Amino acid sequence: MSYLFETFKGWKAYCEEKDVPLYQPVLEYEVDQKGKEEGAIREGILRAYRVMREAVETGLKEDMTSRSGMINNGAKKVYNHKLSVLSPEFQKLISRALAAKEVNSCMGRVVAAPTAGASGILPGTLYTLQEIHDLPDESIVEGLLVGAGIALIIEQNASLAGAVGGCQAETGSAAAMASGAMVYCLGGSIEQVFNAVGITIQCMLGLVCDPVAGLVEIPCVVRNASAAAIANSSAQIALADVDAVIPVDECVEAMGEIGASMENKYKETALGGLAATLTGQQIAKRVLIQDIEILPDEELPE
Amino acid sequence: MAGKSSVFDMIGPVMIGPSSSHTAGVVRIGRAAIRVLGGIPDEALITFYNSFARTYEGHGSDRAIIGGLLDMKTDDDRIKTAFEVAKEKGLQYSFKSIGNASVYHPNTVKVNLTKGTKKVEVIGESLGGGLINISKVDGFNADFSAQAHTLIIKAQDVSGAIAFISSVIAQEKTNIATMSVSRKGKNDIACHVIEMDSGLQPITIEYLKSLPWIKELIYIPDIDL
Ligand code: SF4
Numbered sequence: 001m002s003y004l005f006e007t008f009k010g011w012k013a014y015c016e017e018k019d020v021p022l023y024q025p026v027l028e029y030e031v032d033q034k035g036k037e038e039g040a041i042r043e044g045i046l047r048a049y050r051v052m053r054e055a056v057e058t059g060l061k062e063d064m065t066s067r068s069g070m071i072n073n074g075a076k077k078v079y080n081h082k083l084s085v086l087s088p089e090f091q092k093l094i095s096r097a098l099a100a101k102e103v104n105s106c107m108g109r110v111v112a113a114p115t116a117g118a119s120g121i122l123p124g125t126l127y128t129l130q131e132i133h134d135l136p137d138e139s140i141v142e143g144l145l146v147g148a149g150i151a152l153i154i155e156q157n158a159s160l161a162g163a164v165g166g167c168q169a170e171t172g173s174a175a176a177m178a179s180g181a182m183v184y185c186l187g188g189s190i191e192q193v194f195n196a197v198g199i200t201i202q203c204m205l206g207l208v209c210d211p212v213a214g215l216v217e218i219p220c221v222v223r224n225a226s227a228a229a230i231a232n233s234s235a236q237i238a239l240a241d242v243d244a245v246i247p248v249d250e251c252v253e254a255m256g257e258i259g260a261s262m263e264n265k266y267k268e269t270a271l272g273g274l275a276a277t278l279t280g281q282q283i284a285k286r287v288l289i290q291d292i293e294i295l296p297d298e299e300l301p302e
Numbered sequence: 303m304a305g306k307s308s309v310f311d312m313i314g315p316v317m318i319g320p321s322s323s324h325t326a327g328v329v330r331i332g333r334a335a336i337r338v339l340g341g342i343p344d345e346a347l348i349t350f351y352n353s354f355a356r357t358y359e360g361h362g363s364d365r366a367i368i369g370g371l372l373d374m375k376t377d378d379d380r381i382k383t384a385f386e387v388a389k390e391k392g393l394q395y396s397f398k399s400i401g402n403a404s405v406y407h408p409n410t411v412k413v414n415l416t417k418g419t420k421k422v423e424v425i426g427e428s429l430g431g432g433l434i435n436i437s438k439v440d441g442f443n444a445d446f447s448a449q450a451h452t453l454i455i456k457a458q459d460v461s462g463a464i465a466f467i468s469s470v471i472a473q474e475k476t477n478i479a480t481m482s483v484s485r486k487g488k489n490d491i492a493c494h495v496i497e498m499d500s501g502l503q504p505i506t507i508e509y510l511k512s513l514p515w516i517k518e519l520i521y522i523p524d525i526d527l
Contacts, residue, residue, distance in 0.1 A: 004306070030309045041309065048313050068360055104319030107362045107382040113313050116321050122313075144313050151312035160312075161430065177312075214353075215360045216320040288356040292399040 002032040005152035008197070008248045012190050022190060023145035029152075045141045045148075048111045052100065052123035055110045059099025066105045068287040070217045075099035089132060090229075097124025097228035101221045114151045114160040117167075117216050118174035120224030122147065125178040125231050126185075135185055143185040147177035150197055157249070158256035162209035163268040165259030167223060172204030172255065175227035175234075182235040191241075198244035199234040201251040206258055208266035210273025213284040219274055315432060316377045318369075323409055324354075324361035327428030329381065330525060332370015334436050334448040335413045335424040337522040343415040346371055346395040351410040354428075355399035364397060367411060371395075375526065376432060407437070439520075442493035443484040450479055451501045454520040455494040455510065459485065463515070467494060470510060476500045491517060 003014040003025040014025055030041050059075050066072075079095035101120030104110040110119040126140055151160060154173045159165035179196040188196070204227065212218040238244075244251065265272030274280050317326045336342055348367050350358045358364050362381075368388050369381035380387055388395060403410070407427035414423050425438040436444050439454060446452045453471075457463055464483060471478060477499040485492050501523050511519045 026309060029306075033306045034308050044310060045313060048310075048316060051316050067362065107319055107325070107365065109316065109377055109379050110319055111314055111316050112322055114311075116317065116319055119319070145309065148309040148312040152307060152309075155307060155312075163430070213360060214357050287360050289359055289399055292355050292401045294401040295403050297402070297404075 002028040005029060005149055006156060008153060008194050008252075011149060011153070012194065015190060021142070022149065022184060022193060023142040026145040026149040026152075029149075041145075042141055045144050046137060048113070049126070049137065049140055049144060051109060051111050052113070053127055055100040055103045055108065055119070056096045056123050056127050057099075058108055059101075059103045060095065062108075064099075064102040064106050066102075066215075066217055068213065068215055068217060068283070070212065070215070070283065070287075071102055071105045071221060073102075074221065075102050089128065092131075093124055093128040093228055093232065094225045096127050097121055097225045098221060100124060101224040105215075105217045105221060113147075114155070114173055114177065115162070115170045117162060117220050118170045118224065118227070120221070121171065121174035121227045121231065122178050122181070124224065124228040125182060129182050129185060133186065139185050140181075143181035146184045146193065147181040150177045150180045153249075154252055154255070157252045159259055165255065166262045166266055167207040167209040167220075168201075168204050168255055169259055170209070171220075171223045171227040172201060172207060174224075175204055175231040176200040178228065178231035179234045179238070182231065183238055186235070186239065188239055192238045194248045195242070195244045196234045196238035198246065198248035198251040199237055199242075200231055201248070201255055202244065202246070203230045203234060205251075205255060208262065208273050209268045210266060210275045211268065211270055212275050212280045213287050214268070214270035214275070215287070311431070317432065318366075318377060318379060318381045319362075321361055322432045323428045323430045324357070324363045325366040325381070326376040326432035327409070327430070327434050328363045328366035328411060329370040329374065329376045330432060330434050330448060331411055331424075331426030331428065331436070332367045332413070333373060333375075333525045334426065334434070334522065335415060335422070336371055336373060337525060338424050338439055338454070338520055339415045339417055339420060339422045340520070341417050342372060342391065343393060343417045345416040346393065347398065347414040348395060349398040349400055349412040349414075351400050351403045351406045351412070353408040354411060355401045358397070358399070363411070367413065368393070368395060371413070371415070407435075410437075439493070439495075441486050442495075443482070444493070444495050445482060446480070446495050446497050448522060448525045450497045450499055451476075451524055452522040453494075453496040453498065453502070454518075454522070455496070455516055456491055456518040457494065457513075458515040458517065459490050459492040460515050463492070464494065467496070467510070470506060471496065471498065471502070474500075474502055474506055476502065 075098035
């Protein structure tokens with residue numbers, strides 16, 4: 001019987017008892033649950049990673065203007081800007097996370113990981129990590145499997161959907177997956193991987209989902225960049241053996257608790273936060289369809 | 303399909319943005335609808351309801367539905383240019399928005415399709431994560447997910463019909479996942495919708511079609527293939 005990804009504690013105990021790396025139970029889970037073969041699973045993940053890389057490259061190359069006009073080639077501007085705030089690597093990290101997410105906002109092909117709204121975070125972080133540390137694809141695939149295990153647990157104990165748990169559930173979960181994957185790829189211990197996840201969740205807690213005009217553009221695109229940055233800062237902290245203090249399972253619990261008590265207007269309904277600002281409402285008026293037949297309250301459609 | 307999430311739900315699906323419920327799900331509704339029609343339509347009237355009604359342009363659900371009606375898959379990058387492809391293929395389309403339709407799910411789309419003399423009406427709901435429910439076909443309650451293989455049979459309301467159809471399917475050793483029957487008013491036609499885990503052989507389909515009390519049979523294999 002494979003491990004069912006109920007808690008991080010259980011995942012760790014399973015790996016220690018069987019003396020297997022973190023990604024192994026994820027593979028076994030998929031074999032058991034979905035009847036696939038290990039080779040096919042690795043291949044599928046590698047294919048997904050290729051799509052992620054393509055999204056980064058497309059976003060930095062092709063025109064990325066969204067239908068609403070709110071997204072307008074931001075990633076390219078960041079990539080080509082002459083002044084680096086920290087380092088050229090940081091600049092690349094940020095522009096790549098933006099790029100993949102812009103592709104998503106502009107109807108290009110992405111991997112929803114875990115959701116479409118957060119589709120820039122794993123591509124931005126892993127592309128950059130692979131480049132800086134010269135990692136083989138094989139190692140990134142294992143990192144992504146670890147990321148999938150992280151998401152499976154968050155899905156069970158909190159949520160991955162903005163409409164259920166706010167943006168912490170989408171970009172927060174993606175950042176947690178990325179951070180854990182990165183520490184794994186850099187040879188971190190199980191303890192360090194889980195600390196990275198816990199610390200990332202601590203940084204992303206409480207983030208509401210408030211997309212302007214209900215479109216997955218503002219603030220979603222810039223949040224993919226900030227989530228990528230937080231994934232990196234948490235990985236750096238965790239690799240140095242700094243403890244998250246609150247165990248990762250309890251961090252996930254906190255995320256679930258906050259998500260449950262979040263008001264509806266902060267859950268993708270575009271009724272609160274940035275969506276409810278004066279400018280947010282003006283944009284909504286401009287980009288949303290006004291020519292609607294509104295049925296009277298009690299009448300049923302034919 | 304209940305059960306545990308797949309690793310490929312966490313890292314995936316590969317899709318055309320921006321949102322799984324507004325694009326991927328809508329493409330799949332389109333793909334299901336043309337299988338009900340039996341081909342790419344010449345004409346399509348598309349009605350977006352409720353929360354879809356205002357946002358369909360911004361989310362690209364308009365291109366998504368046309369892409370689906372042209373049999374594009376959810377990860378086909380031609381979806382972005384679906385309007386141009388529709389022009390090339392001679393598909394005429396128009397859109398309508400209706401709000402406040404309280405009997406419908408928030409993300410509902412209705413398509414009225416015409417191909418030659420054949421007309422169908424299909425109503426689909428996009429449930430999130432690309433999952434869909436086809437709620438109605440030609441006014442009959444359908445309620446299928448189009449994830450498995452689906453059989454829609456419009457037949458005279460004869461006694462023993464359900465048992466007979468299921469026994470024929472059982473011969474193929476395929477599992478029936480769900481089965482429902484609905485009637486429109488006091489009409490003598492019943493609509494059977496059967497979702498099966500695996501496909502049927504053409505000969506079984508032909509046999510069912512040849513029965514005099516079966517008026518119409520639509521077979522929809524897994525729409526993502
Ligand atoms: S704000 Fe909402 S729609 Fe945008 S990325 Fe966050 S959860 Fe997704």
